[in-house]
Amino acid sequence: MFQDTMLDPAGPVSAATRDLLFESVGLMLIVVVPVFVLTAFVVWRYRAGNTSAAYTPRWNGSRLLEMGLWTVPVTIVVLLWFVVWNRTHELDPYRTIESDQPPLVVQVVALDWQWLFIYPEEEVASVNRLVFPVGRPLTIQLTSDSVMNSLLIPALGGQIYAMAGMQTELNLKADRIGVFEGRNTMFNGNGFSAQTFTVEAMDMAGYQAFLAEARTSPNALTEESFQTLAEPTVNGPLRLYSSVAPNLFHTIMGAHGSMPHTVAEPDMSSAPHHADHAR
């Protein structure tokens, strides 16, 4: 049931997320558990039938108790502030994961109701299938050719919206080999329920084999074939493309002209962290 989810993490982001969950729940239980215990005690002890219990009908406050009531949750919340501030920065989806290897950039286009993955370095692309080497950080750049989507890979962590005309980013990494599921979580119409994709974290040999397989594909991803691919499709097949039109990702983004100045931005390295268009 919880295999390959945040409770059984396959990467550093989901592992850190799980630890954060346990820490914050632990802190909150300091406030929550007493509520259960006290309610049970008070309800039993002060039931109307128990005339031996103390009864103070006009008692309506106590400065000391009230100070305590504010102090404890304030303390816990202040502790949580530090946790939130630090971890939100550490686990910022835009933050590149530290490694001796440069991140593998994958450009993702959300379609009705499929996922297109473009590998700009390798100039290949796949549909409904994200393959990458284990141990190497992954920088996923997202946009949408349709309505708002949201990409989540429970085994690795994450989740960020994909929006037309804009680019968002998600940094993930897998620490172990495995086949996981990724999906759209943002409702987007009739094919929503089936809009999943396969996530394959492979060893280097497996990844090379995948690239080789892609390069032998007879299909080329051009602007025209992209239009065919972008037709609304439910349960679309896994596909591979042996070539990708240059700057296709930015062309798709530019086609939804909400932000004209972002149209021509062919140089990948010139799209740094804080120039992301959703920001």
Add this chain to the structure above:
Amino acid sequence: MNTSMLLGKLSLDALPFYSPIAAAGAAVIVFGGLGVIALITWLRAWPYLWREWFTSTDHKKIGMMYVGLALVMLMRGFVDALMMRAQQAMAMNAEGYLTPDHFQQIFSSHGTIMIFFMAMPFLFGLMNYVVPLQLGARDVAFPLMNAISFWLTAAGAALVMVSLVIGVFSTGGWSGYPPYTELSYSPTVGVDYWIMALLVSGVGTTLGAINLVVTIYKMRAPGMKLMQMPLFCWTALCASLLAVFALPGLTVAAGLLGLDRYLGMHFFTNDGGGNVMNYANLFWIFGHPEVYILILPAFGIFSSVIPTFSQKKLFGYNVLVYATMCIAVLSFTVWLHHFFTMGADANVNAFFGIMTMVIAVPTGVKVYDWILTMFRGRLRFDTPMLWSIAFIVTFVIGGMTGVILAIPPLDYVFHNTLFLIAHFHNMLIPGVLFGLFAGYAYWFPKATGFPLDEAWGRRAFIFWVVGFYLAFMPLYALGFTGAPRRMAYYDQPEWQIYFVIAAIGALSVLAGIICQVIQLVVSIRNRDRTTSFAGDPWGGQTLEWATSSPPPEYNFAVLPRVNSLDAFEEAKESGQPYVWPEKYDPIEVPRNSMTGVLLGGTSFVLGFAAVWHIWWLAALSLLGVIGIVIARSFATDTTRFISADEVKAHESRWRTAVLAQGKASS
């Protein structure tokens, strides 16, 4: 004149024959409606209903109509819920019995109805009924506007109901995110129904909120200071202020979306410079305060019920007032936590995460205040108290999962999953609905003179609480696996058992609702034995109990003088709880008016015509709305007097009842 000018987009294709299930649902609505109309006609009750209810400007009757509307819409919203649970219990590697399109309409109408046409009218009904009584006032500040508010809300609800029979409803969820809800992706009339229902009822809610704010500021009994108001009035004030300030966000968001759809503008479209992120901000600048609009009055109900049934004073009144005000203000500072995953900077996300946790503090303090109210009390476990205790225990679980979602990195994995669904149902069912049920049971004898049946109330309570846990705890578990919300089907075999358990929970809630229906029937049938005119069945502390049950139209023959908190309790302590002077004055009350019904009806036609692009009818009904308002402004004779004799007759009958009860108990 061709048919498209006459009927707009409306044609026979609008009838729900796209699916036998939708057609059956429509048939239930149509034949149910016709059955009710036939029954009223057969009972010759139209003149009575028109005279005593539909045209009434009495805040108590309007309050009861609000609650009646809410209960009907609760049934509809719950049938939606049951259908969703059944679908997801079956739809493992299968289509289930609903098409995706139908399933999408159902989750959209479920959310829209439960928030806007169940919880809101239920709360406004209770606030309408109780606040003037607790303030020692004779009515709200603007009685006619009150009627208009109700009928506009009813018109909005009617638009949602009509969409079941004529056309379709939105598939965009209760939050209606574009660009999915734009014309290019949602070309049917569904989203238009959603927009019109929200716009029409939104006007009603805003007017209702303004009315309550003015009532609380200006209509308190002589001597009553703000810090002597019952806590429920405080929460009603905060909720109404929130509504006045927050609802424009929704009106603007839905209105701009409407401009996109009707006039081809580009506020939120993918092209032409539109930006969906603006919608998300506008919607949630309304949406988050909305949560507190719903929950604060429920907190007020618990703060009325718990002291009464603990036979003790409320602990920390001042703190509860300040905490309520804090929550009201802070609720405007957290909206971004609804879209941490939209790509905002880590600083921004962290800031809104922190602000969200700040809100958890006053809420947590409140929970402890309620426990301390019970501490050293004499607890009676009547149903209002049972709902309150179940609330305290269940609500803190939802509070904890809320803080989890407020931590941005955790939200990245839980956002849009069933964990989120479990969380907000865990807030809204114990927090709002249990509060509403507690208030319903608590004030029912005030409104009718007879109590709700206790045995059936307990049965309903048990089924509801068990049903809640069974229905929503599995959704938390599913959320950990990344199972998203709004799935019409799925392919993970291990998920199914959790959905089956959730469906069993929904069936338990169904049993609870059936018990509540039986409870109402049994209570009405037994009313001859249980009726008490004296007016204080629970040993109440606040002024609504210092009048007969049901109260006379004028509420109080002599306006009470107030110089402390819990005015009625203090008066009882002093031995002089009731004032029955020798001589009474005539009392001025507002006349009945058909303005509210007419405006509601015309607004409904306006909304319907706009949905179907029947422009001549839309123009006509818009002129009608304006005309009715202008015509009404010429009415000068808007009040009437209840004669001193009539007042005296009522008061002496009440006095007899109180004295008889006093004798019986001593």
